[in-house]
Amino acid sequence: MVGVFASLKWRLVRTRLATGNRAATVAGLLVLFVLAIGVAGLLVWSRSAEGVPLPLVATVFTLQLVAWVLTPLVAFGVDETVDPSRFALLPLRLPTLQRGLLATALIGYLPVANAVLLLGAVLAIAQPWWVLPIAVVCGVVQLLTCVVLSRAAATSMSSLMSSRRGRDLGMLVGFLIFALYMGLTLLLNTGNENAIGTGTQRLADVLTWGPPGNLAVLPALIGEGDWGRAALALVIGVAPLPLAWWWWRRALRKSLTTIGSTTASSAPAGSSTDSAVGGSTAGTMRVVAGRDRLLLWRDPMRRMPWLLLILLTFLYPFIVARGPEGVFWVAFGAILVGTQAGNQYGMDGSGLWLHLMTITDRARARGEVLGHVIVAIIPGVVVIAASLVLQGIVRDAWHLLLPAAGVSLAAMLGGCAASSSLSARIPYAVPQSRKSVFASSVAGQKGVSARATFAVLGLSILLAVPSGVAAFLAVQVADWWGWVSVLLALVVGGVSLVWAVRATADRFLVRGPEILAVVAAGDRA
Amino acid sequence: MDDARPSGLPSGPPVPAYPDGSQLGRQHAGSALVISGLRKVFGAPPREKVAVDSIDLAVPAGSFFGLVGPNGAGKTTTLSMVTGLLRPDAGRVLVAGHDVWADPVGAKARMGVLPDGLRLFERLSGPELLSYLGRLRGMPADVVRQRSDELIQVLDLAEAGGRLVADYSTGMRKKITLAAAMLHSPPVLLLDEPLEAVDPVSARIIRSVLSRYTRAGGTVIFSSHVMALVQELCSHVAVMAQGRIVAAGPIDEVRGSAASLDDAFMDLVGAGEVGEGGLSWLGSSPA
Structure with missing residues (x-):
């Protein structure tokens, strides 16, 4: 039966490669394997540095385990064999099913890439060389622990992750991982080199006491003849595997014999108290903006980009620049604000039909576009202004604030204009039941969504060029150019926004059914 | 083909304009819905599929009109x-005298729609959805609230x-x-499979509300697979098969001499002996 499961997974892997954008998949796999081989090579190379390989491998093992456990929470459903409910109707005994699922988990590009990485790790920790067989066993146990613990966690969460509430949770986990990454990057960029070295060493020392860390140091301990510590490392390092196996079996039994009960809402809702009335452009704008504002917090698909945007707008200038000129990097956040007005007709999937039935004239159509834009601009201005002030305080960049504000304003208004305009010109479907925080487009439309995204970024930068030139002159020639930068932002951004709103509304009225046909594909994703 | 697009909008796909809308409206005065020469083809030659094949139909105002047909007949496309x-690729549609493609503002204000298989604004509550759609149509907030409360x-x-x-x-x-379809009190309701996969209690409520609506002068046009339901509710019916209207008119007229609408339907779509023959192995052994 294990063979049947293995062939099933192999077929799934091959089918995924054969369908969709093959060039992109192959490119992605190449990057993955180059990375794995690179890290493996780095680990092998670290043998030559005294005292480095063991803490390094302990850290890599720990990160690997954490990544395996978190991945199904962030991207549940990407691997069809993770969800045990798909096998619920098969007449299989639990141990058979579990062994079969283990086989499926070990087949695929990611397990192979992990094996390559582990090969490097095994060569790094085999000190002296005669403990190589022990190091190989440690590598195998590490891979099995990663896989089994990952499946145990995913199975425990399966009923939750199959629900809308669980997918919301997955998006939150994804954001937290990104926030953690940004925080670590910031820390590494703000300290001096010695402080980083000491901190990393301390962290690695702690990690060697965890189960993956103990697997990393076990061969060396045996090589040194430190039998007491080696026995302890063996227990701590190997114990998680049977425990995770037992947890997985328990979770499998539960998930196959009970029905999920997580149907409750993940966000409070109620009756509407909004009193704006559509019909005119201004009225429709207020009605649409009211709904967008409500969904900004309630819908994780809309909330998550804003949380990432806020994080990036505040932290990114500190990461990429060390002096007062970092204040200009706030404009990067401003471009992201502009993208929040993007793909306006794709966000609700086939729900767009409700707008097709009610938004039938020019006034309403323009009001709708403006409503979406306003909900990007108002919070966007607050975030950008706050980030500029923070840069002013921390970096003492007050003298650069005005030109930086000009460039940021131009980037934001230009971004909103570009996003709005492309919403009707290059609409694309958004998956309406996201199983992965990373899934922002549907199969067959990934090229379109990438084209729309890059076009928005390019146009935003282009529309910010006049303000940018004035800002450059403000830094190099005279301060009053800062005011010119702001003025140019208002004129260029304002004019392009007005044009974009009018053009987008007209195009929606003419091409509404065709746009609906494109974005409705998001329902089936 | 004459493009009947409202002035000022940019060029786009041509608006179907055969035959002349005003003439069609005069010919069918008293009809809630008029369809003329409506055609839709999916795919490109040589693999094109004619989903709707130049159909004509007139639905009398105030009628309870059933559009029936087997799967793939073209009901949802229509x-x-x-x-x-x-x-559409060709043809013209008038709803309450307004051309759907040349005068969408007038036509869409006069229709309420319940499509099959399309999503709603999923992250709104029911009252929020009704409030949003009502106000988007320009209805005063207090009127929306009052009607929404009653409908709910x-x-x-x-x-809920x-x-x-x-x-x-x-x-x-x-x-x-x-x-949402009834909130703005339109004269015509267009419902695609309104009772499909609905529990009996909800089905009875929907039927009761629709009956009240037609008694008040509204026109209901709905598609369904369930002949018994159509026979019970509808005053008029049109039978579709392979993209064409094969029969249309008052229900007694369409049924003719058949014992039931179901029998008449089977005869019209040519599905007499489907499901017979073969499967001799069924039930003979467990594996």
Whole structure:
């Protein structure tokens, strides 16, 4: 039966490669394997540095385990064999099913890439060389622990992750991982080199006491003849595997014999108290903006980009620049604000039909576009202004604030204009039941969504060029150019926004059914 | 083909304009819905599929009109083109005298729509959805609130309270969509499979509300597979098969001498002996 499961997974892997954008998949796999081989090579190379390989491998093992456990929470459903409910109707005994699922988990590009990485790790920790067989066993146990613990966690969460509430949770986990990454990057960029070295060493020392860390140091301990510590490392390092196996079996039994009960809402809702009335452009704008504002917090698909945007707008200038000129990097956040007005007709999937039935004239159509834009601009201005002030305080960049504000304003208004305009010109479907925080487009439309995204970024930068030139002159020639930068932002951004709103509304009225046909594909994703 | 697009809009796909809309309206005065020469082809030659094959239909105002046909007959495609959600290749549609493609403002203000298989704004609650759509149509907020409260009460959705539409059952989704379709009190309701996969209690509520609506002078046009339901509710019926209207008229006229509408339907679509023959192994052994 294990063979049947293995062939099933192999077929799934091959089918995924054969369908969709093959060039992109192959490119992605190449990057993955180059990375794995690179890290493996780095680990092998670290043998030559005294005292480095063991803490390094302990850290890599720990990160690997954490990544395996978190991945199904962030991207549940990407691997069809993770969800045990798909096998619920098969007449299989639990141990058979579990062994079969283990086989499926070990087949695929990611397990192979992990094996390559582990090969490097095994060569790094085999000190002296005669403990190589022990190091190989440690590598195998590490891979099995990663896989089994990952499946145990995913199975425990399966009923939750199959629900809308669980997918919301997955998006939150994804954001937290990104926030953690940004925080670590910031820390590494703000300290001096010695402080980083000491901190990393301390962290690695702690990690060697965890189960993956103990697997990393076990061969060396045996090589040194430190039998007491080696026995302890063996227990701590190997114990998680049977425990995770037992947890997985328990979770499998539960998930196959009970029905999920997580149907409750993940966000409070109620009756509407909004009193704006559509019909005119201004009225429709207020009605649409009211709904967008409500969904900004309630819908994780809309909330998550804003949380990432806020994080990036505040932290990114500190990461990429060390002096007062970092204040200009706030404009990067401003471009992201502009993208929040993007793909306006794709966000609700086939729900767009409700707008097709009610938004039938020019006034309403323009009001709708403006409503979406306003909900990007108002919070966007607050975030950008706050980030500029923070840069002013921390970096003492007050003298650069005005030109930086000009460039940021131009980037934001230009971004909103570009996003709005492309919403009707290059609409694309958004998956309406996201199983992965990373899934922002549907199969067959990934090229379109990438084209729309890059076009928005390019146009935003282009529309910010006049303000940018004035800002450059403000830094190099005279301060009053800062005011010119702001003025140019208002004129260029304002004019392009007005044009974009009018053009987008007209195009929606003419091409509404065709746009609906494109974005409705998001329902089936 | 004469392009009847409202002036000022940029060029786009041609608006179907055969025959002349005003003439068609005069010819069919008293009709809630007029379809003339409506055609839709999917795919490109040589693999094109004619989903709707130049159909003509007139639905009398105040009637309860059933559009029936087997799967793939073209019912949903027809209703999608009638409601302005799918662009036809040719033909013209008038709803309450307004051309759906040349005068969408007039036509869409006069119709309420319940499509099959399309999503709603899932992260709004039922009352929020109705409030949003009503106000988007330009209705005063207090009128929207009053009508929405009544619809929610009558359609037995009050218990759902603040639950998101995403958490509604199939029956609840049909009912809230029906409420949204009726909110602005349109003279014509176009419903695609309104009772499909709906529990018996919800089905009875929907039928009762629709009957009240037609008694008050409204026109209901709905598609269904369930002949017994069509026979019970409808005053008129049209039978579709392979993209064509094979029979249309008052229900007694379409049924003719057949014992039931179901028998007449089977005869019209040529599905007499389907399901017979073969399967001799069925039930003979467990494996």
